[in-house]
Amino acid sequence: MTTLILLRHGRSTSNTAGVLAGRTPGVELDDKGREQAAAVVERLAPLPLAEIVTSPMLRCRQTVTPLAEARGLVPLVEEDLSEVDYGDWTGGKLAELAKEDLWKVVQAHPSAAVFPGGEGLAGMQARAVAAVRHHERRIAEAHGPHAIWVACSHGDVIKAVLADALASHLDNFQRIVVDTCSISVVTYTRTRPFVARVNDVGGDVAALLPPPPKEGEEGQGDGVAEPAAEPAAEPSSDAVVGGSTGA
Template sequence: MTRVYLVRHGVHDLVGKVLAGRMDDVPLNEAGRQQASALAAFFADRHIGRLASSPMLRCQQTGEPIATTIGRSMETIEALNEIDCGDWTGQTFTDLDKDPRWHDWNAERSRAGMPNGETMLAVQTRVMTLIDTLAMDDSAPMVLVSHSDVVKAIVMALLTAPLDHHDRLTIDPASVTTLDLWPGGGKIVRLNEAVPQGVAA
């Protein structure tokens, strides 16, 4: 059995305001950097054997203090990347709320897609291919730093839950979702765990 910690990146200035998607210039803000430091302290004594991250800057900056603390290099894995938001990348949620396609997307993630972007099913397919590979590795626990929709896609696949129910899950910035994986399956140990703040790594 393999333990995997799914980490959502720390907070940045666009959270709740703009659909950042794959914008490559979205750094953590001060609160996000503090969250990253708290995550590093959280993982300090958990004997992590592997650390990997989405290529997005906000994930890389979340993972860097963890890498320093646990003494491991951080891999970049494309399968952990944020959903490709296509034409909606960089749009405010206020503007998106006026687009009927946005409401269609959020109501039927199993069917709808983003204009010139990715479907939720495509995200789930690529990331579960990675998860299935990791389930074959029974070595030390690993940390994967990614994004809310990616974490949701993994959780829903393990629960065999419909993608249309994505809004029944909350994955907060800097939260940790813990999985135990084995070949052909896995279970959710903890979901959306908040890491205590104010503890130095």
């Protein structure tokens, strides 16, 4: 009943160092990452945003700060959108971790992967999807069925949420690519989600605009509350037969 923009954080110092940052405190955006975060403001400018939800990790909070300031929104921190708890792997060099036996499991059978001293990827997917579904219901109730909101999180977390939305087993989630500061878009309806975009790093977002309100209805995001003649129609759960026009 709402449209979710999954935003991966901008490039961080750990990304360029080839280190698995995980939940290491204090990992910041690098100069490129800050440029990416600033560009998100202009890129999403055509869209009315109801709320911003973010992982508690510093790199995610830094990514959404320019957008939140531009929109006058206060990001809501959601612990269950946090990075994977990689346990003993946290802070390790990716080149060295790739030599571990568990690496092959992470690549080929991630649903069975449990990081020593940390969490399993299946558990991560369960808590992240539950968080997204919770906020989706809450935001739909507060802002209406055509609300658009942003959730800023991490590569593996976003891939897991997308796999769920695609009704694809977690063992396929490594086939999904989610670059830094990319957006992936999922519209949730009453019976199923629709994945509109994956790993979009520069496309026009105007097609994501909700339909204009009917005369007398409250306009979303315009800052003016007017009495609605009737509730806005919910997005349909039916797929377009023959393909969308792209309008």
